Amino acid sequence: MGIGPGDPSLLTLAAVKAIKTSEVIAYPVARPNTHNRMAAKIADRWIRQDHQHLPLLFPMVDEAETRQRAWTIAAYTLQDLVAHGKRVVLLCEGDSSLFATCSYVLIALRHYWPDCLCDVIPGISSVSAAAAIGLWPLALQRDHLLICPCPDTPEELEFELDEAKARGRVLALLKLGHRWDWVQPILKQRLLLSQALFAEKVGWPEQHVRPAENIPASRRPYFSLLLIRQTWPDVLP
Structure with missing residues (x-):
């Protein structure tokens, strides 16, 4: 279930309803026993004391086997709860289908337990939210x-x-982070800095x-992105 990039007011009515009618709130964590529960913090105002909390470990590593094991364990845990009659929501930052x-x-659920009842609730992505906050048209007319x-x-x-x-394509580059220290000079050389929007930690107080x-060239946080437009449609106000 997508819950948006950080601002609780960006949760959809469908997401709020799903939380209110659930019994178990599952959410991702990157390390065991961590207090960094970003998804749970976003939805905190709708999580009740009688909700069962279920942190699911998804290590941020490059090793494929470790990530696959985490996905399978999470799917098994959720399926087992559903099989015992529990209503469960898995919170997901941003949109539930976009790099989620x-x-x-x-x-994994559809592969191992095709009969497990699942609904996917979309959410607002950081790309859409950043464009809206920055008053930046994300795509116009026949833009790619x-x-x-x-x-x-x-x-x-x-x-x-x-x-x-060449193709009239707008770029939305995610996970900018430490790359900004060399991305910025390239955009500067191409005279694109004035046509690009930088965003980090969208929806959070900071x-x-x-x-x-x-934004000077430097290392930036993991949750940063860049919107780049090089051309505009022929017909504009």
């Missing part, structure tokens, strides 16, 4: 929109920028959403 951990859990993780190398970014310019030209 719960997507992998859903795939590419949402993807930020490339890992300058060469890959240069290629994506060239492709985007959020920054501002033109990219106001």
Whole structure:
């Protein structure tokens, strides 16, 4: 269930209803016994004392086997609760189908327990929220929109920028983080900083959403993104 990027007021009515009518609130954590429960914090005002809390461990590692094991264990845990008649929601930051951990859990559930009753509730993505906060048109008329993780190398970014310019494509680069220290100079060289929107920790009290030209080259938090527009439609007000 998508609960938006951070601002509790961005939860949909469907998400709030699902929380209120559930018995178990499941949410992801990156480490055992951690207090960093971002998804649970977003939905905190609707979580009751009688709700059962269920932190599910999803380690942020590159090793495929570790991630697959975590998804399978989470799916088994949720399926077991549903099989015993419990109403369970799995909270997911942003949208539940866009680079979302719960997507992998859903795939595992559908694979191992195809009869397990599941509903997916969409949420507002950080990309949509950042564009709205920054008064930044995300896509217009026949624009293409590419949402993807930020490339890992300058060469890959240069290629994506060239492709985007040729195709009238708006880029939404997620997980910008430490890459901003070399991404910023590339955009500066191409005179694109004034046409790009930088956002980090969208929806949280410490959020920054501002033109990219106001953000110096440096390492930024993991939850940061960049919107880049190189062309505009021919017909505008």
